[in-house]
Amino acid sequence: MAFKTHSIDTAPKGAEDTLAAVKDKFGFVPNVLGVMAEAPALAKAYVSLSTLFEETALSPTERNIVILAISTTNKCEYCVAAHSVGATMQKVPSDVIEALRRGKPLADSKLEALRRLASEIVENRGWPSQDVVQGFLDAGYTQKNLLEVIVGVGLKTLSNYTNHIAETPLDDAFQPAKWSEPADA
Numbered sequence: 220m221a222f223k224t225h226s227i228d229t230a231p232k233g234a235e236d237t238l239a240a241v242k243d244k245f246g247f248v249p250n251v252l253g254v255m256a257e258a259p260a261l262a263k264a265y266v267s268l269s270t271l272f273e274e275t276a277l278s279p280t281e282r283n284i285v286i287l288a289i290s291t292t293n294k295c296e297y298c299v300a301a302h303s304v305g306a307t308m309q310k311v312p313s314d315v316i317e318a319l320r321r322g323k324p325l326a327d328s329k330l331e332a333l334r335r336l337a338s339e340i341v342e343n344r345g346w347p348s349q350d351v352v353q354g355f356l357d358a359g360y361t362q363k364n365l366l367e368v369i370v371g372v373g374l375k376t377l378s379n380y381t382n383h384i385a386e387t388p389l390d391d392a393f394q395p396a397k398w399s400e401p402a403d404a
Contacts, residue, residue, distance in 0.1 A: 222254050222257065222384075222385035222386075222387075223253075223254070223257060224250050224253035224254050224387070224388065225238070225248075225253045225254070225256040225257065226238070226248065226253065227239050227242065227248065230253075230256040230259075231256065231257065231259055232259070233259035233260075233263075234255075234256035234257075234259035234262050234263075237252070237256070237259065237262045237263050237266055238252060238253070238256055238262070240266065241266060247390070247392065249301065249390055249392075249393075250297075250387050250388055250389070250390050251265075251297060251298075251301070251378055251381060251382060251387050252265070252266075254381060254382075254385045254387050255377075255378075255381055261377065261381065264377060265374070265377045265378060268370065268373055268374045268377065269374055271370060272367075272370050272371055272374050275364075275367035275370060276361075276363060276364060276367060277364060277367055277368075277371075279309045279310075279311070280306075280309070280310075280311050280312075280315070280330070281330070281333055282371065283302065283305065283306040283309060283311045283316075284311075284315070284319065284325070284330055284333050284334050284337070285333065285337045285368055285371035285372075285375075286298070286302045286371055286374070286375055287299060287302050287303065287306065287316070287319040287320070288319060288333075288334045288337040288338045288341075289337050289338070289341050289371060289372060289375040289376075289379070290302060290375055290379060291319060291320065291322050291338075291400075292322075292337075292338045292341040292342055293341060293375065293376075293379040293380075293383075294400050295375075295378070295379035295382050295383065296382070296389070296397075296398050296399055296400075297378075297382040297387045297389055297393075298375065298378055298379055298382060299320060299396075299398040300389055300393040300394075300396040300397050300398045301389075301390070301393045301396075303316055303320060303393075303396035303398065304392065304393050304395070304396045306319075307396075314326070315327075315330065319334065320398055320401075321401050322338075322401065328358060329358040329359055329360075331358075332351075332354050332355045332357075332358035332360065333355065333358070333360065333368070335351050335354065335355070336351055336352065336354075336355040336365070336368060337368055337371065337372070339351045340368065340369070340372055341372060345372075352365065
C-alpha cells in the first residue's frame with residue numbers, strides 16, 4: 220500500500236503548521252514527516268517528542284547514539300540514513316557513526332554502555348538485563364539518564380514503525396548515507 224508523502228500544501232488540516240515549522244527548522248520537509256502528516260497527531264507527536272528529547276541531560280552525541288542504536292536495532296533504513304547525516308552535522312565522530320551503522324561496539328566504554336542499553340531495551344521490549352542496566356549506571360550514567368533513553372525509544376518507535384509500514388522513500392539529502400542492515404550484523 221502506497222502512502223502519500225504530503226507537502227505543506229497537501230497536508231491534511233492540523234498538519235500544515237507542523238510541516239511549516241519543520242521546514243523552517245531544516246529547510247525542507249523530510250519525507251517521514253510528509254508521511255506522518257496523513258495523521259496530524261502522529262506528526263505533532265513526533266516533532267514534540269523530538270523537541271523534548273533534545274531537552275534531556277544527554278549530550279548531542281549521546282542522543283545521536285541512542286537514536287542510531289535504536290534505528291539499527293529496528294532495521295529502519297530511512298532513520299539510519301537520516302540520522303547518520305544529522306549526526307555528522309552535529310560533529311559526532313565518524314568512527315562512532317560507522318560503528319553504530321554496523322551494529323558494532325563503540326571504543327569509548329561509557330558510550331558503549333549507552334549503546335548497549337538503548338539496543339537492549341528495544342531488543343527485549345523494555346526488559347534490559349540487570350547486567351546491562353548496571354553497566355550503564357557503573358559507566359557514570361544516572362537513573363534519570365536511563366529514563367531519558369526511554370524518551371528516545373518512544374521517539375524512534377514512532378518514526379521507525381511509520382517508515383516500516385509506509386516504506387518511506389529516502390530524501391535526496393539522506394542518499395549519501397543510504398543504509399541497509401550489514402550482512403555480518
